[in-house]
Amino acid sequence: MIDRDQVLHVARLSRLRLTDEELERMPGELSKILDHVEKMDELDLEGIEPTTHVVELQNVLREDVPRPSLPRERALAGAPDVADGGFRVPSPGGS
Amino acid sequence: MSDLLGLTAATQAELIASGEVSGAEVFEFWRGRAAEDDLGAYLWVEEETPADPGRLPPVAVKDLFCVEGVPSSAGSRILEGYLPVYTATSVRNLQEAGAAVLGKTNQDEFAMGSSNENSGFGPVQNPWDRGRVPGGSSGGSAAAVAAGTAPWAIGTDTGGSIRQPASLCGIVGLKPTYGAVSRYGMIAFASSLDQCGPLTRDVTDAALMLRALEGRDPCDSTSLGLPEAVTLPSAERLDGLRFGAWGLAEEGLDPGVAEVCRRTLDRIEELGGGVQEIELPSAGHGISAYYVVAPAEASANLARYDGVRYGYRSPHYDDLLGMYENTRAEGFGEEVKRRIMIGTYALSSGYYEAYYGTAQKVRSKIAQDFAAAFEQVDFVVTPTSPTVAFELGERTADPLAMYLSDYFTVPMPLAGIPAVSIPCGLSEGLPVGFQIAGPAFSESRILDAAYALERTIGFEGVPVP
Numbered sequence: 001m002i003d004r005d006q007v008l009h010v011a012r013l014s015r016l017r018l019t020d021e022e023l024e025r026m027p028g029e030l031s032k033i034l035d036h037v038e039k040m041d042e043l044d045l046e047g048i049e050p051t052t053h054v055v056e057l058q059n060v061l062r063e064d065v066p067r068p069s070l071p072r073e074r075a076l077a078g079a080p081d082v083a084d085g086g087f088r089v090p091s092p093g094g095s
Numbered sequence: 096m097s098d099l100l101g102l103t104a105a106t107q108a109e110l111i112a113s114g115e116v117s118g119a120e121v122f123e124f125w126r127g128r129a130a131e132d133d134l135g136a137y138l139w140v141e142e143e144t145p146a147d148p149g150r151l152p153p154v155a156v157k158d159l160f161c162v163e164g165v166p167s168s169a170g171s172r173i174l175e176g177y178l179p180v181y182t183a184t185s186v187r188n189l190q191e192a193g194a195a196v197l198g199k200t201n202q203d204e205f206a207m208g209s210s211n212e213n214s215g216f217g218p219v220q221n222p223w224d225r226g227r228v229p230g231g232s233s234g235g236s237a238a239a240v241a242a243g244t245a246p247w248a249i250g251t252d253t254g255g256s257i258r259q260p261a262s263l264c265g266i267v268g269l270k271p272t273y274g275a276v277s278r279y280g281m282i283a284f285a286s287s288l289d290q291c292g293p294l295t296r297d298v299t300d301a302a303l304m305l306r307a308l309e310g311r312d313p314c315d316s317t318s319l320g321l322p323e324a325v326t327l328p329s330a331e332r333l334d335g336l337r338f339g340a341w342g343l344a345e346e347g348l349d350p351g352v353a354e355v356c357r358r359t360l361d362r363i364e365e366l367g368g369g370v371q372e373i374e375l376p377s378a379g380h381g382i383s384a385y386y387v388v389a390p391a392e393a394s395a396n397l398a399r400y401d402g403v404r405y406g407y408r409s410p411h412y413d414d415l416l417g418m419y420e421n422t423r424a425e426g427f428g429e430e431v432k433r434r435i436m437i438g439t440y441a442l443s444s445g446y447y448e449a450y451y452g453t454a455q456k457v458r459s460k461i462a463q464d465f466a467a468a469f470e471q472v473d474f475v476v477t478p479t480s481p482t483v484a485f486e487l488g489e490r491t492a493d494p495l496a497m498y499l500s501d502y503f504t505v506p507m508p509l510a511g512i513p514a515v516s517i518p519c520g521l522s523e524g525l526p527v528g529f530q531i532a533g534p535a536f537s538e539s540r541i542l543d544a545a546y547a548l549e550r551t552i553g554f555e556g557v558p559v560p
Binding site for chain 1: 273274317414475
């Protein structure tokens with residue numbers, strides 16, 4: 001179960017502004033999905049190691065060889081707002 | 096030249112090699128076909144014939160593969176107009192093998208969906224019945240191959256996104272072993288599950304394409320390639336091979352689909368293979384585990400869409416936080432928001448162990464189930480999708496019903512193992528897919544078995560104009 005307040009909290013963590021309609025709909029919708037998810041608690045998982053990754057690899061290393069990186073202008077080419085050779089963002093504290 | 100329409104990619108490659116047609120003629124033919132697509136399968140089609148189109152027919156590429164200078168949006172409005180500065184390794188491998196990029200195909204936004212209805216750029220129609228979905232998330236790739244607007248295509252599979260649309264469109268779709276193909280340049284959904292693979296007319300084409308795709312890539316440290324070169328399939332019989340059938344008694348499996356799959360089991364026996372029912376006691380919980388692991392990883396991967404470095408930025412904001420929140424609220428579609436919410440919740444303080452920790456243990460249980468099964472049998476076989484293609488709009492109001500479309504395809508990526516879907520017949524006039532899964536790195540053996548079955552099934556694709 002996830003209630004309206006939790007939905008608002010999670011939306012804030014997710015950096016998502018929800019519309020009133022979404023805020024109305026999401027608690028029920030997400031609860032239904034989470035109820036299904038919780039069926040995995042029926043399994044006996046005592047002593048089972050978690051799988052974080054299916055490939056058994058550790059410390060994949062390579063030679064540290066210098067090579068050209070992306071030119072600044074190409075890195076900035078897709079940005080919505082650019083100034084002084086950087087990404088421009090609104091002030092964190094408001095305008 | 097219209098003769099090319101009926102030919103597999105492998106046969107077209109032979110014609111190019113023998114000089115009967117040029118690579119440019121083949122490219123031009125398919126470019127014309129792709130430009131005529133009216134199913135919504137393409138988001139972009141190449142306009143220029145490359146100077147040297149290569150020795151293989153051109154390939155349709157799912158939108159989420161970065162191709163330098165070509166619009167690559169992963170089906171999302173938040174990346175509309177984004178032009179990558181580099182090309183995905185998988186696409187580069189195909190180009191180097193001689194397959195040029197034909198176009199970018201429609202998909203569910205960020206590969207989240209099973210019907211292609213979550214695309215930010217409109218749905219795709221199934222060429223078998225335009226009122227039905229092609230499956231998803233690689234719906235555009237599957238529809239294009241089935242409708243003959245592409246000779247072959249690549250897609251990605253996280254929980255079934257290659258195999259399920261292949262099944263619903265009556266074509267072949269292969270999800271390789273995790274790590275067989277580089278993920279570099281694939282716009283990420285769930286990094287521990289995502290894998291690139293072929294959607295093709297037949298099994299031989301899938302093997303031919305996998306041969307070009309696989310390989311270790313220094314740019315993806317989780318990539319391994321395949322330990323042995325992919326062999327082209329040639330088996331005519333299945334003598335001595337043991338097939339473990341799973342899921343044919345599941346509730347929710349359409350009776351028509353079950354019947355066609357049972358007939359396919361009979362064909363396996365006719366070819367000399369052994370069939371037995373097997374249990375995968377935890378695999379039925381795959382959907383539960385998947386809808387924790389995949390959204391959790393997605394919530395982290397999609398944090399990068401913040402309106403700063405690329406893509407959409409909302410014009411409505413007073414400060415930085417407002418810019419983030421409105422950009423993401425306006426740029427993402429409903430399903431993507433839903434999954435970000437589930438994933439963030441599952442990873443949030445106090446819930447992490449109950450959801451993510453548990454789901455990771457379920458992954459281990461499912462992998463153990465498969466390992467135990469492969470001690471008794473060579474392959475696990477199942478229906479690919481519980482139903483044939485459903486109607487557009489039929490499941491959009493019920494996310495959970497949509498998720499259950501992937502019931503049979505989700506366990507394999509959770510265990511990292513390869514599986515192919517091949518068309519095995521029709522139910523209600525619509526294609527049914529048959530799934531063959533094997534242990535990690537058994538692609539050549541899976542494709543060999545699929546090839547023998549394909550020959551005896553003799554499935555005829557959708558009649559294309």
